[in-house]
Amino acid sequence: MSAPATEAVSPLEAPSGSPLHRIAWHWRHNPKRELWLAWWTIVAFYQLFFLVFFVLTRTQPPPSPGWDVARVVQWFHHHHYGLLIGFGIMFLITGMTAPSNALIAYSMRRMSVSPAFAYSYLVLYSLSAIPGMLLMCIALTVGAMRPDRDPELISWLYDFAFLSFVGTMGVFLIGSLVWMLAILLDRNRVLPKWFGYLNLCNALTEIVVSPAWIFKTGVFAWNGLIAWWIDMVVFGLYTGVFIFLLRRMIQREGFGTGPLPDLAPTKETDPSALAETAQ
């Protein structure tokens, strides 16, 4: 939570004091509280996402598509509890993607471009969670649930899960392009132009993932150097960058309609001043 400026000259002063006291004040008075709530949701979600996929379930980095049926069944046995618990958590927290997408759409509404950009993005990303994440969670949970199922079926679930997670990048890449276009056309300087181009980089590296549908080994397989590792590095960087930029956007937000002021808290963007004008 950003530390409130204490030089506001108004009765509605942002307090210093214990964190709990400050959080309570912001919750009641800060007009940006919804934005900050959404932002913190994004941060929390990605931490949990990392924990679930990389640590608990070990589905990222993905295991090899080149394994035979017996090896795949062995993988399921080995990760039995990790899969069930990890994805169980995932099913509970999937809803956290909603504030995340909403905040990004909000950034586009704040821009000088048509609201259609924000709406398209929202629709795209609401739908994309299904093939992009949930299908894998569901398929692998089904596979882990009954370990004595026919091995061929388990192998089928394995392919289905990883192909849907890694291979359906198309839904995300169009969203990136929508955001990119909005940023490049924007006159309110909500987000920097270089981030618009970074969206293009992200989209291009996501296109590179599509050969995963063809290859079972090598650099273009769903666990390959090019199709997964390099793509993940770019995506990780991209995510870190946009979380940082959204934070800066919220800090700069003055709830006007023109260009967003630069950073450096001014009287217009100070939470206590905004709260006062909101009263």
Added chain:
Amino acid sequence: MNALIKKRLLVVWLVLASITLVYLWVGSVDPASAVRPSAVVTSSAIVMALIKVRIIFREFMETRHAPVLLRRLTDGWVVLMAVCLLGSYFFGMAIR
């Protein structure tokens, strides 16, 4: 457009095109003899390519007139490419 600028751009292009034509000689393979890996061909191909890239940076993309940071970043990338490409080739060949 100023004649001096036109001339400079043309000369730059001629240099780039000439280096490209050298590839016809460097990259040609005698169909009779067996094709073998060649460190000389590889190194010269990569070095020539990076020379061309740097010329494009400096003349066409105008980093000659750019602030020091941009010059260093673009030159730095050229150096990085040389190190990575030549390094991965020689390292890869060495550990076979």
Added chain:
Amino acid sequence: MTDLAGAGPRPHRVDGKPDAKDGNKPAEFVPGQPDMWAFVLFEALVFTSYFVVYMIFRTRSPELYLQSQAHLSLRIGVFETLVLLVSSWSMARCVQAARQGAYRSALTNALLTMFLGVVFLVAKVFEWTRLIRMGFGFSSNEFFSHYFFLTGIHFLHLLIGFVAVGVIVYQLRSPARRSQELVETGATYWHTVDFLWIVIFALLYVVR
């Protein structure tokens, strides 16, 4: 299409160089948006990683790569390289012309660039068709996977390049819209497509 946020024409002297701050050397300036440069450098790094992967895998099975590479036509590769080099030359001329206010010349050069881009596209598609007819596709072997991947992703960048040149042409056509910064930004992108191809050509067609 709404005007892309950009600066107006840069002040220039008669010889086309930007005004010097001291009278001695031309002022330093960043051609086009610095944001585009950030993108160019970032994409260049991503491509570096693809190239390194290719080189390392190449050294692991040199015979396979050498035999497959023999099916490529060096002459077509050189031709394509020359075409893109000319297109970069015409793009550089376009920027210089626009800088001096010679907008008709700039427009001609921009259109020439676009035309040369199309020539490259046609040559590439012709090459791909020829290889596929010979029986070599994306999944034929490791070399051809890399070949089609690198040329394919470059092709994609070239298609985006057409959008960049399109923006330039759109800007140059109307006196109300002309933005030197945008012209230079588009040119920076186009040169990137060129220099990436130069490396790709060397690595796929020549390197042994």
